[in-house]
Amino acid sequence: MADPRHAVQPGTSPAPDAVWIKVTAGGPYVVHGAPPLVQMTIAVDAAGTSIGFATGKTFDSKEGMALCRCGHSRHAPFCDGSHLKAGMDLAERASFAPLLQGSTEIDGPTLALTDNEAYCAFGRFCDAHHQIWNEVQLPGTQAADNTRHMASHCPGGRLLVWDRQTGQPIEPAEPAAIHPLEDPAQQCSGPLMVRGGVRVESADGRSYEIRNRQALCRCGHSSNKPFCDGTHASVKYRDGIA
Ligand code: FES
Structure with missing residues (x-):
């Protein structure tokens, strides 16, 4: 059971309390509960549109492991202490308010879409088909399926799809896992994609x-x-x- 003191986004099934991530001041993420740590790559079609994730390397996951958040580790995804010399400003600036407070809403015939751009991780799944902001407004089951697919792949959770009949989000429950993301189409690596309702605690608690x-x-x-x-x-x- 999740601690009732912690806010949970509608549609999210929280991970067990033992699985959580601590942001350390000026240092790495310290991960508790040893969730799976598996590399994922954004897969694209012939036109370069993001269409899914390909599973990559599996790393040893241990209680208390430290994952790099300065971008300088030579042992990524793990921390190797490089932050001590990197001179990066790692101060947290995100809001503690629920993501939906900063979202806009677009209504379609059967679905609604909420969007908070501040959480965009540039996965670009939203650009498929007619782009999600248009797709959600189109009639038909194909457009609805496309909309759900695009939103569910949005790495940062910027996009959330709702069933207008029930008023509930459509958010398939997933087991807790952490995925170092790779984006070869952009010739870069991406964030740690965290799935499954994992609590993230700031450096200040x-x-x-x-x-x-x-x-x-x-x-x-x-x-x-x-x-x-x-x-x-x-x-x-x-x-x-590699
Ligand atoms: S902005 Fe740092 S990983 Fe995306």
């Missing part, structure tokens, strides 16, 4: 809203730390993992 899909910055350049804001693509962050 406050918890962020628990969400099914989160993307934690590991390049060190996001303006919305600890969350990714897509800047890794413009700085061409590379984690060096």
Whole structure:
């Protein structure tokens, strides 16, 4: 059972309390509960549109493991102490308010879409088909299926799809897992994609809203730390993992 003191986004099934991530001041993420740590690569079609994830390398996951968030480790995804010399500003700047408070809504015939751009991790699944903001407004089951697919792949949880009849989000429950993301189409590495309602605790001890899909910055350049804001693509962050 999740601790009732922690805010949970509607539609999210929280991970067991033992699985959580601590953001350390000026240092790495310390991961508790040893969730699976598996590399994922954004797969694209012939037109370069993001269509899914390909599973990559599996890393040893241990209680208390430290994962890099400065972008300088030579042993990524793990911390090797490079932050001590890197001179990066790793201060957290993200809001503790529920993500939906900053979202806009678009209604379609059967689905609604909520969107909070501050949490964009630049996965680009939303650009498929007619783009999700148009697709959600189209009639028909194919458009609805496309909309759900695009939203469910959104790494940072920026996009959330709702069933207008029930008023509930459509958010398939997932087991807790952490995925170092790779984006070969942009020739860069991406955030830590965190799935399955894992609680993230700030350096000062406050918890962020628990969400099914989160993307934690590991390049060190996001303006919305600890969350990714897509800047890794413009700085061409590379984690060096084969
Ligand atoms: S990993 Fe996306 S902004 Fe740092």
